[in-house]
Amino acid sequence: MRRWSVVGAALCVLAAGCSGEAGDPAEEAAASGEGWTVLVYSIADTDLEPYLLADLTEFAGVGSNENLQIAAMVDRAADYSTDPLLGLDDWVGAKYLSLGQGEVTELADLGEVDTGDPAALSDFIAQGIADHPAENYALVISDHGASWPGVGGDESAGHSTLTLDELRSGIGEGLAEAGVEKLDLLGFDACLMATYETASAMAPLADRMIASQELEPGHGWDYGAFQVLADDPATDVDTLGAAIVDGYQAQAEAEGTGADITLSMLDLGQMGAVDEALATFSAALTDRVADVAPVVGRERETVLGFGRDADPTVDTHMADLGLLASEIGVEALDVSDEADALVTAINDAVVHEVTGPAALGASGLSIYFPPTEELLDPDYASVESAQAWGAFLASYYDAGDAIPAEEQPEFQNAGGQAEVFFDQDGLNLVGTFDLAAADNLATATIGYGQVAADGSVVFFGEEPAEIADDGSGIALGIYDLTTMTISDGEDTSYAYLTLNYDDEAEVATIDVPLAYYAPGADDYEDVILSITFDPESGDVLNETYYGYNPQAGTFGELYADPTGLIVPKLLVVAPDGTASWEPASDIGLYADLPSLQYDFEPLPSGTELYAELTVADFGGNSDSVWAQVVVP
Template structure:
């Protein structure tokens, strides 16, 4: 080990056994040996992700502390999710600080009930860990739910308290200052959606490298056995990052989640250059907001997004920064130079990354960009980054509100053209040509007309907008419905379909609800999402993942379901006043034995009455719709 038993004993006595104590500043500071590492992991496992995270802690035990490496974990466990022993320790509830050794762990502190959403707890863990386990290099990895700029966590025994981005910055700054260390070598987030420009910009002063994912992470998270790369002296931070990326990818291949993963190693020392480039870019966009916003809106609608949901209220609204800047530069030539500078600076900042097959174009960092102001979270105004992105969003939404009435998205007063074709049902509508330049996207939505003339919506997907001045939009529905079954019962399910033009892969997102066993009152009902990746021309189903919506953070994390609980597909219901709501399609529910749930697309029966609608939306959020009711031949 890297520290002497006498030193550790003195530190533990100073810290106490009942809390996250602070070692006095006058405590002797042992010298760190060259080339050695201390890895501190902060496992906020007092959540529904506990079963997955306990596997991660066991993976740490495959490596453990050694001559050149200290592995130290603060593990806060929940009640009721997982009762398995970890590293030879019987199940516990509450937090323990562990020194992980090969195949086991030594309990250094039993904290009892601890709020891991308290930034002071994180700061103390960081400071105590560095001082008790001095080394040449330091890494801190936080594990739990992630939501990009809203932060991480959700400690359930502390009212689902989270660590906001501001609290993370404060905790890291306080902990490093208390330990007398300027920066971490590596800051990692084994959590969803944390590879964003906002996170990187805000936390750049705290570490040399950031390791995080743009997309939702599968429950298995990272493979901590990859820490074995640190058992050899002199391992660099980039070699550690590469090993963690490779381990994550290999585990994802083994678990069948590889097509939809991302993980980026970001050089935070390069963030000042990226901040400068983003500031110039946003300045140019703000200055020319009236002329460039239509191009920005079109680009956003086609840019790769992360943490998406058919329900806009539950969408994370994160767009790939590099793709967005590059395409804006192509479509709006008067900001092309500034856009190119962002792309170059971003490329320089990305040291290494992995993207699954469905996310092959991801550039390494995302940025917050709700398409319309209705979905903008006012709390984002408090996020501090150096690129002025929030100011740009304000200017963009302002330009959208100023679109003249005659140039807003609207169809001509004529009926939609609806035709049965070999591939399905097509719908075409003609819009005012004055609105053409402002249009951002079109989509179709379709459903079945019930006996009482109500509509059960079945799905939605993008439609095409003509770019030749002919003034029409059109979409095609293949006249099928998605059905989920547990082998005993079945239910219709709503789905959102997106097809990547480059790869041809189809992503299908299905909104669900989950209830724990014996929940007759609906107290545990939780919004969930099934994400399917399909290769229509080749291998068929490539991956499936069930996610649960975390209301406190406003994001998704992999669903931990009891097989005797219930899954209920949700469909979109539109009230007479136009209000939209999501409701369960069955009062019975399907057994939540997730590996056993099956799904298939079934052709609609002949004579089924189909309702189909075609929407256009401009960059200001103005919409119009044409619709028709037809009967399947």
């Protein structure tokens, strides 16, 4: 990697935007170490480049003055945007910049830089502080996020990312070289980074951390919030953090993306107490795992989650830690004291947060919790801050493996066929399971689709079903006999939906798997269309494309060209049981999101329909009953 601190220092002598002329107020403030310096590490060598350029333009609306200095390292890609940045022509590679009021000054052209190399981050921090000394420092890292695996995905460097260890070393070494003990504020303008694992790892590096539990819309933060620093150099970090968090919410609501947002500011000085409380809670769960595992499994299935996907191998498996601990404590009284202590510690650490209606009640911190060991990423074992929690997960999976065969789910229906009846709600599937499995059950779902001529089933969707709590051993799934369609105004396609509904949040979310073809592209990108709506009125509150990068393991809003094409995918199960995701149509729809229309069309009378009701225990053991019927 190219070392550039000497180049940056040399250019500072020549660039008025860096060193200023004699008597320049910004130079005098820097020399005396007053006010704030904000460093922006903008990993724009990804499909988020257009959004990140907009953020920098937004930040330049505040601009540097005698109270505030803004420096950025901006690494751009070759293919996603050719737009200039505040008069600076398009470029490929990285540049070290100073953001003025409505303008930008190039301090160094760095060429190709691997932003996933912690040395690049540490160099930028050390140089940025040396060139822009101040009393207070903030660092914002902006790009795709992946929760505990890290942040980034530099496409010119093999989708290189910064892991938590690399973030810690890169930031720590940069601060040490600059002679600064810690940052006042560390921010992740990226998806999914408000996790216990991240906050615990970053605790030695900053007083406060701002991040989102959920996927972030592409517009990200409102950088106009930093105006509080330009107005008053004595602004404290909590005032700044509250302005950023509240500004994010206001901008999301103005952009129509506020339904499922989260953003929290964490007091990293409180993370030692959270570490201790989580270790104690984890140990209590491990010690009592045989008794509490069924409760944990049920609560894991219903707790608020983030970065969901219909494909469990892509789902992030991030669960809200505060809500999970709280619900386990209510249902498992022998660990309630430890659960309460953890919830209290989290509440003390989360000093300010906002949530949209789809994330109502979010605690501000998530944690990794795959439902089964098969879905556990083996790299999680290397996360230093998660050793106690990882030990509990191991014991939990062992308890699931130890469920005796006679206590695993088994329906009693003859021939595996469900009892079936139609009513005003649609198709009802009823199964009766052996009560020996009742205490271990964690979830129930109903899936439904049309029977094709070759005997395969083309599934339209999956949604939660119910398990009776009266000791009857009955499970019930209801399908309303409609299929979701998406139209661009010219063509219409069926779509597969995964429905998530939270009674307390009073909103519902539909996740639709799609293939996105950029204009002129032969290959597609896997995308989720996330739609949040009011189930009472049917009004759509939020709709966003989110892309998953399998090379980097990161998520982010997809910048979809309106002239690109989307093709919804349906789950097809062949007669031999082989499952695959196939295009719903050979005609693509234009990807112009505001123009898309959604509907739920009743299935025509006479449609041959297959439906399947499944119950599963906390160990991942499951059984199903099915029915093949004709729509009346």
